[in-house]
């Protein structure tokens with residue numbers, strides 16, 4: 055099942071990440087694809103804030119993987135940690151294990167940016183999210199918010215078989 059969510063603003067992109075924080079749990083893998091400036095980091099910021107993780111979520115471009123320790127969700131309950139990966143710098147997801155992260159992937163939600171092309175090689179359960187800017191080509195530096203966006207979500211594997219992603223459609227409504 056593929057679910058499409060309209061993202062009329064950066065806040066809507068953050069809200070989608072926040073809504074997913076209620077569904078995602080430790081050990082989950084999210085593969086985030088989308089062109090330059092599509093909103094991948096914005097999405098991850100919304101997710102990280104709602105999970106309550108420590109530290110500022112920003113682009114992982116120059117660091118391969120950034121680890122955010124678990125913290126308290128806005129409702130006071132303890133959330134999982136967040137591992138934010140730039141797959142572009144990684145040969146494949148199997149190299150994730152070789153990074154020798156402090157956090158264990160079992161205790162964290164792992165978000166991989168730029169996962170396109172790697173996803174086919176995966177056999178694990180995963181949530182694939184594609185952020186699409188239909189009018190967008192390259193990011194317009196003068197006007198980074200330009201271009202109507204939407205997200206398509208697809209759960210793969212038994213972990214996602216019984217999860218109804220339709221509840222995420224247009225979370226801002």
Ligand SMILES: Nc1ncnc2c1ncn2[C@@H]1O[C@H](COP(=O)(O)OP(=O)(O)OP(=O)(O)O)[C@@H](O)[C@H]1O
Nearest residue numbers: 061062063064067090091092093094095096198199
């Ligand atoms: N749904 C949206 N509508 C309008 N603007 C948005 C939306 N989502 C994100 N933005 C804006 O688009 C810009 C780029 O977002 P972001 O940095 O999250 O993209 P990215 O996919 O991580 O880019 P990169 O490929 O450089 O990593 C930011 O200014 C952000 O506020």
Ligand SMILES: [Mg+2]
Nearest residue numbers: 094095113114
């Ligand atoms: Mg980014």
